[in-house]
Amino acid sequence: MRKSIVAALAAGMSLTLAACGGGTATTTPAPGGADTTAAAPADAGTLTVWVDETRIDAFTELGADFQATSGVSLDLVQKPTGDIKTDFIAQAPTGEGPDLIVTAHDATGDLVSNGVVAPVELGNAIDGLSDASKAAFTWDGQLYGVPYAIENIGLVRNNALVQDTPATFDELVTQGKGAGTQFPIVIQQGDGGDAYHLYPLQTSFGAPVFTSSNGEYTTELGMEGPEGQAFATYLRKLADEGALNANIGGDQAKQAFLDGQSPYIVTGPWWTSDFVDAGLDITVLPIPSAGGQPSAPFLGVQGVYLSSHSENALLANQFLDYMTSEDAQTKLYELGGRTPANTAAAEAIDDPIIAGFAEAGADGEPMPAIPEMAAVWNFWGATEVSIINGQAADPAAAWQEMNNNIKAAF
Structure with a gap:
C-alpha cells in the first residue's frame, strides 16, 4: 500500500549510516550515472525476541529491515500465544528468558506485578503514539511497553442489503x-456468552466494566447500579426482537453474514478479508448507541515489552x-492489517475497511489489564446468556447478583 514510501525511507536511513562510516562499502549507480557509496552496518549484536505464530512472519521482515539499518539482528523464537506470558514470568528471573516479548x-x-518487565523511556517519540495505545501499556503512571497495533470490533454492513445505517441501535x-433477511443483525454469543461483542452496547448505557481514575482502571466495578441494570433489561428486549440469540456462536454468526442472512454483523478485522473474498460489498461503521452515550468497544493493543532481566538493554x-x-508501524500495518499506534501511520491508511475500524474504536478504551479482570469474564458472559435465553426472570436482579459474585471473587 505504501511500500514505495517505506523503501525510500529505508534507503535514506542506509545512506545516513554510510556517512557515519563502519561496515563494508558497496557501490551502486546513482541517477545520472554517478556512483554512490553505501556502507552496510557492522554486526552490532543480537536480541532474542519471543513472538507468537500470528506475528512471527511480520517480525521476521521487520527484523531484516532493522538489521539492515542498525546492524542488530533479531533471534525470533516462536511461542504459542497462550504460553508467552506464563513462560516469560517463569523463565525471565532465571536468565533463560528473552530480551523482548x-x-x-x-x-x-x-x-509488572511479577517484576519481569522494565519501564521504557521513549523521549519525544512517545508523542507520536495514540493516547489510547499508551494508556494500554501504562501501569501506575509508567509506560511498560511500546504499542504498535490496535484492533477493535465495529459494525460491518452488507451494502447489497442496506445502504444507510440509522443513528441508534x-x-x-x-x-x-425490514431487510427481508433471517436476522436483523448477528452478534456472536454461544453457550458461555460473549461479553466482549456486547460491550459497546453496554458502555452506551454508561456502564463500563471498571471505573477509571487518572486514565487508569480502578478495581471498582462500573457496571453496578441503574445503568448496568438498564443494559441488562435491554438485552432481554433484543432477544425478544430476534436481534440476539445465544445459539449463534462465532462460526454461526460469520456464516450467517456470508450467506446474506443478515445485513449487519458486529465483528472485528479478523473476518473482513473472508467477506471481501466472498464478493461481499461491505462498509465498517461505528456501532450505534443503544443507551444514549457513545458505544465504546474494548481496544486490544499489541506491543513489545522489555525484560527487566535483559543483559542487552541498550540494544x-x-x-x-x-x-x-x-x-x-506502517510496515507492520501492511503485513498485519491492524491500525497502527503511531498516529501519523494511522492517518495515512487508505484502506476504507481498516479506517472504518479505527473510526469505530475512536471512543474505545483498552481492555482492562488489571488482575481482577480474570474474575469478571465467566460471571459476565454466563449472566448475559441467562438473560438472553430468558432463564433469568428478572434481568436487573440477575445483573446485580452477577456484580455481587464478581466482587466476592476478587
Whole structure:
C-alpha cells in the first residue's frame, strides 16, 4: 500500500549510516550515472525476541529491515500465544528468558506485578503514539511497553442489503427487520456468552466494566447500579426482537453474514478479508448507541515489552525506539492489517475497511489489564446468556447478583 514510501525511507536511513562510516562499502549507480557509496552496518549484536505464530512472519521482515539499518539482528523464537506470558514470568528471573516479548497489552498487570518487565523511556517519540495505545501499556503512571497495533470490533454492513445505517441501535434493529433477511443483525454469543461483542452496547448505557481514575482502571466495578441494570433489561428486549440469540456462536454468526442472512454483523478485522473474498460489498461503521452515550468497544493493543532481566538493554531500547517510528508501524500495518499506534501511520491508511475500524474504536478504551479482570469474564458472559435465553426472570436482579459474585471473587 505504501511500500514505495517505506523503501525510500529505508534507503535514506542506509545512506545516513554510510556517512557515519563502519561496515563494508558497496557501490551502486546513482541517477545520472554517478556512483554512490553505501556502507552496510557492522554486526552490532543480537536480541532474542519471543513472538507468537500470528506475528512471527511480520517480525521476521521487520527484523531484516532493522538489521539492515542498525546492524542488530533479531533471534525470533516462536511461542504459542497462550504460553508467552506464563513462560516469560517463569523463565525471565532465571536468565533463560528473552530480551523482548511481543504480546497483547492485557498482560501488563501480571508482568509488572511479577517484576519481569522494565519501564521504557521513549523521549519525544512517545508523542507520536495514540493516547489510547499508551494508556494500554501504562501501569501506575509508567509506560511498560511500546504499542504498535490496535484492533477493535465495529459494525460491518452488507451494502447489497442496506445502504444507510440509522443513528441508534433500536432504529438499526427496525431497519434490519425490514431487510427481508433471517436476522436483523448477528452478534456472536454461544453457550458461555460473549461479553466482549456486547460491550459497546453496554458502555452506551454508561456502564463500563471498571471505573477509571487518572486514565487508569480502578478495581471498582462500573457496571453496578441503574445503568448496568438498564443494559441488562435491554438485552432481554433484543432477544425478544430476534436481534440476539445465544445459539449463534462465532462460526454461526460469520456464516450467517456470508450467506446474506443478515445485513449487519458486529465483528472485528479478523473476518473482513473472508467477506471481501466472498464478493461481499461491505462498509465498517461505528456501532450505534443503544443507551444514549457513545458505544465504546474494548481496544486490544499489541506491543513489545522489555525484560527487566535483559543483559542487552541498550540494544533493546534501540529496537524499541525503532518500533515507535512511522516507518516500522506502517510496515507492520501492511503485513498485519491492524491500525497502527503511531498516529501519523494511522492517518495515512487508505484502506476504507481498516479506517472504518479505527473510526469505530475512536471512543474505545483498552481492555482492562488489571488482575481482577480474570474474575469478571465467566460471571459476565454466563449472566448475559441467562438473560438472553430468558432463564433469568428478572434481568436487573440477575445483573446485580452477577456484580455481587464478581466482587466476592476478587
